[in-house]
Amino acid sequence: MNRSDARGARQQNSSVRATQVSPQEKIVEQVEKNIKVLTGMPQSQLYPAMRFMAASLGFQCGSCHVIRNGWIEASADDKPEKQTARQMIKMVIEMNKTYFQGNPTVSCYTCHRGQRSPQGAPVLPLPIPSPRSSNGASTAGSTISSTSMSGLPSADDVLNKYLVAVGGKAATERITSCVVKGSTTTAVGQVVTYEAEQSVPDKGHETFTVQNVAGRTCAGDSRCEYERVINGRQGWVKNGQGVQELVGEQLADQKLSFPLFQILRLKDQYSSFQVSGREKIDDRDVYVVSAVRLDNRFERLYFDVENGLLRRRISYMRTLIGMIPQQTDFDDYRDVDGLRLPFTITMAYADPGSLPITRKFAEIKLNVPIPESKFEKPR
Numbered sequence: 001m002n003r004s005d006a007r008g009a010r011q012q013n014s015s016v017r018a019t020q021v022s023p024q025e026k027i028v029e030q031v032e033k034n035i036k037v038l039t040g041m042p043q044s045q046l047y048p049a050m051r052f053m054a055a056s057l058g059f060q061c062g063s064c065h066v067i068r069n070g071w072i073e074a075s076a077d078d079k080p081e082k083q084t085a086r087q088m089i090k091m092v093i094e095m096n097k098t099y100f101q102g103n104p105t106v107s108c109y110t111c112h113r114g115q116r117s118p119q120g121a122p123v124l125p126l127p128i129p130s131p132r133s134s135n136g137a138s139t140a141g142s143t144i145s146s147t148s149m150s151g152l153p154s155a156d157d158v159l160n161k162y163l164v165a166v167g168g169k170a171a172t173e174r175i176t177s178c179v180v181k182g183s184t185t186t187a188v189g190q191v192v193t194y195e196a197e198q199s200v201p202d203k204g205h206e207t208f209t210v211q212n213v214a215g216r217t218c219a220g221d222s223r224c225e226y227e228r229v230i231n232g233r234q235g236w237v238k239n240g241q242g243v244q245e246l247v248g249e250q251l252a253d254q255k256l257s258f259p260l261f262q263i264l265r266l267k268d269q270y271s272s273f274q275v276s277g278r279e280k281i282d283d284r285d286v287y288v289v290s291a292v293r294l295d296n297r298f299e300r301l302y303f304d305v306e307n308g309l310l311r312r313r314i315s316y317m318r319t320l321i322g323m324i325p326q327q328t329d330f331d332d333y334r335d336v337d338g339l340r341l342p343f344t345i346t347m348a349y350a351d352p353g354s355l356p357i358t359r360k361f362a363e364i365k366l367n368v369p370i371p372e373s374k375f376e377k378p379r
């Protein structure tokens with residue numbers, strides 16, 4: 001987290017404190033003073049949306065914002081890029097409202113593709129066309145080998161095969177808790193020791209300690225310790241800047257980083273499923289399942305065609321300026337007490353300031369008693 005992020009985090013923190021027990025979420029203009037076009041956006045979406053805009057253009061925060069002493073100057077609209085970005089946000093909202101039934105179909109990325117200047121004209125000479133399939137779509141080089149629904153199994157078939165692959169209904173329902181130990185990478189690429197405890201259905205606690213922040217050695221320094229807690233409808237992150245309460249989409253996103261929540265009782269987390277295609281991940285065939293979560297978030301799940309296991313999960317945050325993806329990959333499945341569980345989990349974000357996070361587990365212990373105090377607000 002950079003300092004401008006940290007400042008936002010603290011502002012969020014004060015907004016949360018003002019609302020005390022039920023963390024009813026604020027909209028961004030109630031918290032930030034200079035919001036002219038993102039009005040109505042939940043506060044928890046502001047930072048993901050900013051990172052997404054930066055990622056879409058190949059920008060840093062400072063490409064649009066005036067940064068003073070490492071802090072974003074919220075009231076400063078000096079940079080032409082920020083002013084253009086406001087126009088662009090307005091344009092995207094208008095386009096989606098007028099032409100896409102209000103769905104965030106067009107985003108900054110639709111045109112920018114990671115670049116400052118979208119390319120409006122094709123580069124000549126054009127590439128030689130590849131052989132066409134009967135529906136006219138090019139197949140060579142494409143990872144989508146089937147766009148029709150024929151030949152695809154039903155969502156029930158895919159989910160049942162998955163349940164059998166991880167160990168069966170009875171085995172998964174016996175699990176009440178787990179303790180994992182291993183390592184994680186950090187957003188800046190350090191590899192550090194990682195520990196997490198989880199209790200079904202929705203409690204989790206994880207800790208790790210970063211090394212050498214800004215040249216300091218970190219042993220025994222609480223500013224280097226990270227702690228995350230999820231306890232049902234509440235959650236907290238503790239880092240060098242203090243304890244921040246998680247609200248809205250942040251809470252949903254943090255839940256995603258706990259492996260047990262994702263793997264066990266997968267089916268219970270969704271209101272609908274549909275098999276939407278067949279693709280490849282690293283040369284292995286996968287079925288793509290489009291799913292809607294109980295909190296109405298849209299996801300794509302990728303199941304290995306051969307062994308039935310979950311390989312990838314992409315969760316999309318629906319915002320005014322586009323669907324912001326967060327991707328989790330599951331690898332290195334191994335046997336643990338009759339279940340098959342992933343020992344490597346990699347999370348990737350639409351955030352130019354963060355490398356993908358990889359957790360590698362050395363051990364996973366199931367049904368170990370975990371004291372309730374682990375799931376209390378960190379101090």
Ligand code: HEC
Nearest residue numbers: 032034035036037038050051054059060061064074085086
């Ligand atoms: C493409 C330009 C662009 C980039 C890149 C960008 N922002 Fe913004 N940001 C804006 C615009 C435009 C607004 C004002 C939105 C409005 O008026 O509704 C804004 C608003 C904000 C605000 C509210 C206060 C203010 O300045 O209006 C914060 C805080 C913020 N951005 C943080 C960030 C952070 C952190 C990053 C990097 C992760 C970032 N922004 C990247 C364009 C950008």
Ligand code: HEC
Nearest residue numbers: 053081084085088089092106107108110111116117118321
């Ligand atoms: C429909 C296509 C399209 C979409 C969608 C789009 N842009 Fe753009 N954007 C453009 C084009 C084209 C230009 C270049 C204009 C020019 O060259 O004068 C541009 C230019 C910009 C610039 C100025 C870059 C510079 O050189 O200074 C910014 C900043 C920007 N866009 C931000 C955004 C943001 C943020 C979003 C999403 C909220 C967005 N754009 C969505 C087409 C788009």
